[in-house]
Every structure is written in C-alpha cells, then in structure tokens.
Amino acid sequence: MAAKFIDIKQHLVAQIEQGHWPEHHRVPSENRLAAQFNCSRMTARRALTELVEQGVLVRSQGRGTFVAQLKSQGSMLNIRNIADEVRERGHQHQMELLRLEVVAANTEVAIALGIKEGESVGFSSLLHFEEALPVQLEHRYVNLQLVPDYLQQTFERHTPHEYLSQQAPLTEAHHEVEAIAADDALAAQLQIAQGAPCLRIVRRTWSRSGTVSFARLTHPGSRYRLGGHLIMEK
Amino acid sequence: MAAKFIDIKQHLVAQIEQGHWPEHHRVPSENRLAAQFNCSRMTARRALTELVEQGVLVRSQGRGTFVAQLKSQGSMLNIRNIADEVRERGHQHQMELLRLEVVAANTEVAIALGIKEGESVGFSSLLHFEEALPVQLEHRYVNLQLVPDYLQQTFERHTPHEYLSQQAPLTEAHHEVEAIAADDALAAQLQIAQGAPCLRIVRRTWSRSGTVSFARLTHPGSRYRLGGHLIMEK
DNA sequence: ACAAACAACTTGTATATACAAGATGGTAAA
DNA sequence: TTTACCATCTTGTATATACAAGTTGTTTGT
Missing domain, CATH: 1.10.10.10 (Winged helix-like DNA-binding domain superfamily/Winged helix DNA-binding domain)
Structure with missing residues (x-):
C-alpha cells in the first residue's frame, strides 16, 4: 500500500x-x-x-x-569534461602541456576571477588529443589564493579540471559558447585551416570559497559537437 | 533570527x-x-x-x-527562446517568414522525428532579427500528426517555438551545438561573409505523445553567444 | 558451528497541537 | 473618503508522540 x-x-x-x-x-x-x-x-x-x-x-x-506555470523553455545542455568525453567514445585521450606559469591578470581575467588587475594568477595551456587529432585547446587561469599548488602539477594523468574538482569542490559554473574563426596560432595548434570555424566555450567555476578558475576551451568545429543532452523535467 | x-x-x-x-x-x-x-x-x-x-x-x-559523494561534473547550460532572449536585452525582435510548406522527410528528418522516410512533414524557415540585424536562421521540421495545424499559422506574433509549446507541452528536448562555416546561401541570409563562423544548434523536442519537431538554429558567430547560465546547485 | 530469535538502533510515516507570520477583506473610527 | 484596526484565512516553524520498517550485532538454543 x-x-x-x-x-x-x-x-x-x-x-x-x-x-x-x-x-x-x-x-x-x-x-x-x-x-x-x-x-x-x-x-x-x-x-x-x-x-x-x-x-x-x-x-x-x-x-x-x-x-505552477508549465516550464516551457529553460532547457539545459550538458557540458562535460573533454577527457571523459573522449574516453566514452572509446578513443584514446592524450594531453600535451604547452605552458604552465604565473602571469599577471589582465582586466578580463581579473574580473572573471574576482581579483585585482595585475595580481598573480596561474596560467596553463594544454592541447587535448582524441587519438592523434587535437580536439581542444585549453587556456586556463586559476586563482592561486584558492589553489596555491596549481603550478606544481604535471597534468600527465589528470586534467586541470579533474585536479581542480578534487581540490576545491565546484559548486557552480558559468558557460558561454561562441563560434569563432581560427587565427594563425589557433589554426596551427588545432591543425586546421586558418579561418576555419571553431567552437569556443568560456567557463568560469566557483567553489564555496570563491571563483576558482576561468577557462577558454576551443574546439575545431569540424571535429567537435557540443553536448546533446536531455532537458526540462519528466 | x-x-x-x-x-x-x-x-x-x-x-x-x-x-x-x-x-x-x-x-x-x-x-x-x-x-x-x-x-x-x-x-x-x-x-x-x-x-x-x-x-x-x-x-x-x-x-x-x-x-554524499561530491557531484563533480554534470554542468548545465541554458538554451533559450531567441525571441525572449532578444527582448530581454531590451532590443526589438522581428521575424521574417521565408518558407512554410509540406515537404517529404529525408533520412535525417525521418529519424529525428521518428517517422518513415518520404512521409509529409511541415517545414518552416524563418529569419529572426535583433533590431535590424539577422541573429538566427531557423529551419524547422514539424511532425504533422501531432501538430496538424502547423502550416496554417502565420508566425507574425508568435514564434514557432512559442506556438508548439502551447499546442503540445514539451516534456523533453535534445540539443547539439556545433561551429560551422557559412556557405553562400547562409552568408547571404545572415548578412555575413562567406566562410564566417556560425553557431548552429540542432534541437529536437518531445511532448508526451511523441517527437514534435526538429530544428536547426543557425547564428552568426560574430553576433551571438550562446547561453551563459548557472549550474549544479547552490 | 550454525541458525533462529531478539534487542537496539536507524529512518519512514502519520497524527495532534501550538504559535508565528503574511495576506485579505471587512468594519469601525477619523 | 480615507485610515486604522481586526478577524480570518493562508502557509511556516516547531514540538511531542506513536508505530512501522529496515539494518546490525548479540544472544540463545539446537
């Protein structure tokens, strides 16, 4: 009963x-x-x-x-960790660490991370490969006050996202998605033609203690589709 | 207290x-x-x-x-009705109905709508404007068994999405997002250069009775950013 | 040694009651 | 007419209590 x-x-x-x-x-x-x-x-x-x-x-x-009003719009799309995504497709995921250093926050980064302009932030640049092809160029700025050991990582086994999730449990994130044309540098790194369309995701993540990181994830449009996931409610 | x-x-x-x-x-x-x-x-x-x-x-x-285990990934991004989005920015939203007709479902459409190839489906093509500039080209295929009066609409006041939401309350949706280069036709309609990057959202919507519609929403990359919305839980 | 029974603990459901606090409409006083 | 008050309805918080039901460890009997 x-x-x-x-x-x-x-x-x-x-x-x-x-x-x-x-x-x-x-x-x-x-x-x-x-x-x-x-x-x-x-x-x-x-x-x-x-x-x-x-x-x-x-x-x-x-x-x-x-x-209540029927929840009409307000649909949601799933954004995932690129490494999981690749592995889930049964492909091999590899990373190449391009840069890992301290930089001074410019205006955009300072605003995104909620710190003062010119302050030191961690910066990492990684290229993610699916099998042999680049699928994502990851530029990430990290709040070193919240994650002081970020620059001591090697990022051989774990992605920055995985490391950060472990360090400071993420409570919230904000995403924006845009389509851009590849400039020289980007085209070379992603091994695509100059001017080719790319999908760029700008992601900010928070933990309870503050804004943790600000990342630009750029995918070749020809090799990547974002998300595809379910919505609304039952 | x-x-x-x-x-x-x-x-x-x-x-x-x-x-x-x-x-x-x-x-x-x-x-x-x-x-x-x-x-x-x-x-x-x-x-x-x-x-x-x-x-x-x-x-x-x-x-x-x-x-509980920390909920790590699983972030979500909000996808919205373009008309609401434009109005929310305080801009004027306008539509231009380009086509509204019966077409035979090709393979892709048939699969998406869960019907047989060659069956009749409603097709509409609209251009959405923010102020005077095109921001979205909407190509939509509609299941006429579920929404028989679709082709009798004028789409002067209400967008197809608004009409469909009203007719058959949507219970679920599926989205994919990709970056593509504009071909001749697309470039002309969106008033951008040929080859310019565009953000394309492919959306399928269900109601309780079945798959209602399948839409391709194409935005000029230079004039549109998708979503940006919050995630996880507080 | 093994199994059944039991006690003690947990969460799950349900009731009866009390008062706090927000909203609303009417009534009486100004 | 306008204002102030009040009765009454609503949801919100809190308590005390009771029994049902799932889990675990112990005890007891064979």
Missing part, C-alpha cells in the same frame, strides 16, 4: 494533468486537503511541499498554493 | 566543508541531532531531509545518514 501523502500527490497531479486545474489555479489549502483525505494537516502539507519542490505547484505564505 | 532547522543544516554543511566529515562519513542520527540542538526529532529530521534533497547527504532506512 502506498503512503498516504503519495495518494494526495497523485490526486493533485491528476487534477492538473486532466485539465481540471489550469495554470495559476488555486489548489485546496492544507486544512481542506486534510479534511478531504481524512488525514492530518502535516500529511497534506507534505504532499504540497513535495510538489512545490518538483515545480508542480507554487505557494506563498498567507495567499495559498497554486498550480 | 534564522529558523532552527537552518542552523542545523548550516552546522552539518560546515562540518563537511571544513573537512571534519569526509565522503561517506556517517552523520549523527536524527535523535542525536535533536538532543544536540535541543530540538524535536522532526526538526532535526527536516534539516537532514533537505540536505538529502540537495544531494549533500544520502540516507538509508535502518543504516543511517551519510555524507
């Missing part, structure tokens, strides 16, 4: 799905539901609370509980 | 963040927490339950409650 609060949830969802309760419709109060289902208010409350967490209902103190 | 269950949550999170409790560490039971914080078991329980929902803890009946 299912728990009582589940019965109530199902009843509420049924009303919405069958169209009896449109968006913004006011649903019965906790006390009404308790009377209706012959249960205590706390049990009715649990049903409502869980549906609020699921985004089915919205509620506000003093006013009542209402059917 | 903060609520009591919040104090308990903060205390628990603090232990984890400060490294006192590693992954899989067993946290105090509901009764122990209740004694420790001089509150009822249900209040301690609420703190634990909410942290379970947030993925900070895991618990199992009879055994106890434990610190």
Whole structure:
C-alpha cells in the first residue's frame, strides 16, 4: 500500500494533468486537503511541499498554493569534461602541456576571477588529443589564493579540471559558447585551416570559497559537437 | 533570527566543508541531532531531509545518514527562446517568414522525428532579427500528426517555438551545438561573409505523445553567444 | 558451528497541537 | 473618503508522540 501523502500527490497531479486545474489555479489549502483525505494537516502539507519542490505547484505564505506555470523553455545542455568525453567514445585521450606559469591578470581575467588587475594568477595551456587529432585547446587561469599548488602539477594523468574538482569542490559554473574563426596560432595548434570555424566555450567555476578558475576551451568545429543532452523535467 | 532547522543544516554543511566529515562519513542520527540542538526529532529530521534533497547527504532506512559523494561534473547550460532572449536585452525582435510548406522527410528528418522516410512533414524557415540585424536562421521540421495545424499559422506574433509549446507541452528536448562555416546561401541570409563562423544548434523536442519537431538554429558567430547560465546547485 | 530469535538502533510515516507570520477583506473610527 | 484596526484565512516553524520498517550485532538454543 502506498503512503498516504503519495495518494494526495497523485490526486493533485491528476487534477492538473486532466485539465481540471489550469495554470495559476488555486489548489485546496492544507486544512481542506486534510479534511478531504481524512488525514492530518502535516500529511497534506507534505504532499504540497513535495510538489512545490518538483515545480508542480507554487505557494506563498498567507495567499495559498497554486498550480505552477508549465516550464516551457529553460532547457539545459550538458557540458562535460573533454577527457571523459573522449574516453566514452572509446578513443584514446592524450594531453600535451604547452605552458604552465604565473602571469599577471589582465582586466578580463581579473574580473572573471574576482581579483585585482595585475595580481598573480596561474596560467596553463594544454592541447587535448582524441587519438592523434587535437580536439581542444585549453587556456586556463586559476586563482592561486584558492589553489596555491596549481603550478606544481604535471597534468600527465589528470586534467586541470579533474585536479581542480578534487581540490576545491565546484559548486557552480558559468558557460558561454561562441563560434569563432581560427587565427594563425589557433589554426596551427588545432591543425586546421586558418579561418576555419571553431567552437569556443568560456567557463568560469566557483567553489564555496570563491571563483576558482576561468577557462577558454576551443574546439575545431569540424571535429567537435557540443553536448546533446536531455532537458526540462519528466 | 534564522529558523532552527537552518542552523542545523548550516552546522552539518560546515562540518563537511571544513573537512571534519569526509565522503561517506556517517552523520549523527536524527535523535542525536535533536538532543544536540535541543530540538524535536522532526526538526532535526527536516534539516537532514533537505540536505538529502540537495544531494549533500544520502540516507538509508535502518543504516543511517551519510555524507554524499561530491557531484563533480554534470554542468548545465541554458538554451533559450531567441525571441525572449532578444527582448530581454531590451532590443526589438522581428521575424521574417521565408518558407512554410509540406515537404517529404529525408533520412535525417525521418529519424529525428521518428517517422518513415518520404512521409509529409511541415517545414518552416524563418529569419529572426535583433533590431535590424539577422541573429538566427531557423529551419524547422514539424511532425504533422501531432501538430496538424502547423502550416496554417502565420508566425507574425508568435514564434514557432512559442506556438508548439502551447499546442503540445514539451516534456523533453535534445540539443547539439556545433561551429560551422557559412556557405553562400547562409552568408547571404545572415548578412555575413562567406566562410564566417556560425553557431548552429540542432534541437529536437518531445511532448508526451511523441517527437514534435526538429530544428536547426543557425547564428552568426560574430553576433551571438550562446547561453551563459548557472549550474549544479547552490 | 550454525541458525533462529531478539534487542537496539536507524529512518519512514502519520497524527495532534501550538504559535508565528503574511495576506485579505471587512468594519469601525477619523 | 480615507485610515486604522481586526478577524480570518493562508502557509511556516516547531514540538511531542506513536508505530512501522529496515539494518546490525548479540544472544540463545539446537
């Protein structure tokens, strides 16, 4: 036998799905539901609370509980660790460490990392290979106050992303994706033609203690498709 | 003054963040927490339950409650309706309907929509403008069995995406993003140079009854950045 | 040595109750 | 008419209690 609060949830969802309760419709109060289902208010409350967490209902103190708007847009796309991605395709992943040094933060980096311009930040530049072909050029700026040992890493076994995830658990990230044309340097490194389209992902990651790193991940457009992942809710 | 269950949550999170409790560490039971914080078991329980929902803890009946594994990757990027996006920037959004007709599904479209090759599908082609500049060329194939009136629309006020969302509430979507070079036709329509990099999003959307539509959304790389949205959880 | 039973602990569900706090509408006073 | 107050409804927080049900280790009986 299912728990009582589940019965109530199902009843509420049924009303919405069958169209009896449109968006913004006011649903019965906790006390009404308790009377209706012959249960205590706390049990009715649990049903409502869980549906609020699921985004089915919205509620506000003093006013009542209402059917939520259908979440229409707001789709999500999965962005992954390139090494995992390559390995998941059954291919070999390799990295080549190009640079690993201290640099002074320019304006863009300073803003992204939330530090002062000119301060020291860790910089790494890596080329990721899928089998023998370059698939990603990774330029990364790291907040050395939060990750002081970043420059002592070798990045032979683990990617910077893997190392950082381990050091300072990431709590949030921000991505932007753009299409750019390869300039001379980029074309040479990615082994593509000058002017060829590239997919660039700009990623900022936070941990609880602050902004950890700021990375530019550049992929040859011809060899890389981003993401493809599911969305919305059930 | 903060609520009591919040104090308990903060205390628990603090232990984890400060490294006192590693992954899989067993946290105090509901009764122990209740004694420790001089509150009822249900209040301690609420703190634990909410942290379970947030993925900070895991618990199992009879055994106890434990610190969860850190959720490492799995970041998400927001993909939006272009019209909303433009309006949100405070700019004017306009559309130009280029084509709206029945076509026979080729192999790619048939697979994407889950129908037979050669079957009739709705096809629309629209150009979206931000102020006076093209920002998106939308090519869309629609499953006419699910949305029979698609071709009777005018798409003057509402975008195809808005119309479809209204007709058949979307339950899921799948996206892929790639960088491509503009060919002659694309360059002309988007008013960019031939060979210029473009960001292309391939989107499939489902409703409960099946695959609704398959769209190719192509943006000039110079005028468009995708998404930029937050991730993981707080 | 083995298995069954049990005790002790855990989380899960449910009830009854109390008061706090936000929202709303009506009523009475200015 | 406008303002102030109040009753009443809502959700939010908290407590005390009870029993169900899963897990684990110990004890007991064979």
